[in-house]
Amino acid sequence: MSTAGIVLAAGDGSRLGGRAKALLPHRGRPLLHTVTTALADGGCDEVIVVLGAYADEVAAACPPDVTVVVNPEWSAGMSTSLRRGVGAAGGHGTVALTVVDFPGITAELVRHVLTEHRRGTVTLPVFGDRPGHPVVFDHADAVAAAQQATADEGARTYLARQRDRVRRLDCTALADAGDIDTVGDLRRLEP
Known part of the structure; x- marks a missing residue:
């Protein structure tokens, strides 16, 4: 059964001072690359990135092997991006959903969650008592x-x-589940 990895990356980063989280530098490249590479290397057959605010800039920075979906209704909330991403994943039996502002994601984490997933359930990674992606x-x-x-x-x-x-x-042992929402969270990014 094939798997689509969906990255929700449509927000305007308003709590971060109004900038594209996908383009934040992380490990010498845009954060978006960290997330999409982890999904692809972790076992996703297709990686779908849903864009909205900053769509042109982020699309230009997307790796060439990802599917870009633009959500013109992004300002109505994450639910509209979720619908766009899932709609684009129609040919896959499994969907791995994440957000773009999760710098702790790794191929090992993705592979583990996909391997442990059982049909008929929803597999939710938790880090301590905190749900994650x-x-x-x-x-x-x-x-x-x-x-x-x-x-x-x-x-x-x-x-x-x-x-x-x-x-x-x-x-818990596989990743730091912290995301990037505010300027204070930028410390989670590696230069």
Whole structure:
């Protein structure tokens, strides 16, 4: 069964002073490259990047082997980007969903979550007691999560409603789950 990795990268970075998180420098390249490389090297057959704000600049910096999807409704919230990404992943049986502002993602983490995923469940990596990414869905569950999402919540409502089917996978030893939301979070980036 093939897997699509979906990177939600459409936001305007307003809490970060209004800049594209995807283009933040990390390990000598844009953060977007860290995330897409981890998905591809971790076992995703296709990597889909959903863009919105700064779409032209970020698209120009995208690795050539990713599928770029532009969400013209990005300002209505993450739910619209989730729907665009899942719609673009229609030919895949499994979806690995992540956000672009997760510098701790590695191929090892992605590979572990994909390997441990069981059909009929949603695999949610947890870091200590904190849920994180990439969340792995069977395609039908990804579609349902996208349909139920509203505003800026992403897949949270679906995960809460399907709590008995969500498999929490301890990944504490595999990554720092911190994301980049504010200027104070920039310390998580490696030069």
